[in-house]
Amino acid sequence: MPRKASKGSVQIKTSNGRLQLVFSYQGKRRYISLGFDDTVQNRKLAELKARQIELDILSGNFDSTLLKYKPQPTEDTTGFTPVLTPTKASQPLLSELWDKYTEFKRPSLSPSTLAKDFSKVSRCIDLRLPTRSLDKSVAIRDWLVANKTPNAVKRYLTQFSACCDWATKSQLISHNPFKGMAADIKIPKGDIEETDINPFSLEERDRIIEAFKQNRYYKFYAPLIEFLFMTGCRPSEAVALQWQHIAEDLSTIRFEQAVVVSEGGLVCKKGLKTQKKRSFPVNRQLTVLLTAIKPEKMGSDTKVFPSPEGTWIDVHNLTNRGWRSVLSKLDGIEYRKLYQTRHTFITAALETAITMPDGRIKMLDAKDVAKLVGTSPKMIYEHYAGKSKELFVPEF
Incomplete structure (x- = not known):
């Protein structure tokens, strides 16, 4: 023993x-x-x-x-x-290679990637896999397929293969035993957060916002929930907002940073998921919300949506506690992830007519909505526009 x-x-x-x-x-x-x-x-x-x-x-x-x-x-x-020499040349274990590969990649990786992605792979290797032997790569793949979602299996095999590619180039091993395995894993549509689209109706949206306002324990987060529904921004972008990012006259919001999980906890990083920054015009509804929560005294780095302790809000914690708790008490509303606030805004923006100052009625097209929420028109066309609008044959 x-x-x-x-x-x-x-x-x-x-x-x-x-x-x-x-x-x-x-x-x-x-x-x-x-x-x-x-x-x-x-x-x-x-x-x-x-x-x-x-x-x-x-x-x-x-x-x-x-x-x-x-x-x-x-x-x-x-x-x-x-x-007492080994009977054959010993081969490094996957765990050893992963540690070396992580150290090699560390200077080029963001804190969130190290804390979330690389640490998760390390825990899987050390605590979950039935073997860490490279000779058992097929057994490792089969265990992942039997115990993880297709999306997770593909991620792990991709990381293992990248690690072993590096180890092969570094002359630590003779070949990559995981090469090509990830390509064989098919991901079901809707398995990715950005494309898992199941929006709330506007009536459901309003009920959720009101439920947060009335909730004894989570009414503190009601302004954030309303803001998410009214802007379609990603939750990580909303919690990173500071008053320096909002025009003094409350006319525009500048999204340019996000709160992510790092090895040391929550950190705020510059830049967004698909762009460096974007500007968002404030409408009447948002003006009312921002006016109501704007503090009398503040500095440029004052958070728009601080946690009760004044720190960054942990979106993961909010989702598992407040969001899940409030929605569980609303009859007739199917539980969906917090990220569906974004999908709700995008869908509503495509389907709702806007009355212009000159009285004209206008519908936002995919390019307009894509610019508002920081994604590509292609994404809007493929995942929203084709599903949200009723097809009809015009009369010529």
């Missing part, structure tokens, strides 16, 4: 019948595959290696390349017979 190690010490584990050392150094998890079979004699050698690493860390002599601790062939007194 593996020894029980105190925090910070080196643990001895078994992977596919071979001994492995696992420990953390400077916040990074390290793996050393010894290549030895799990026998009593080899475990004693592993214990010696573990003690050596612990002592080197304590004394400041740790070899970060790990070469000092990897098994070296030893010879008997004749000088010819190697002792």
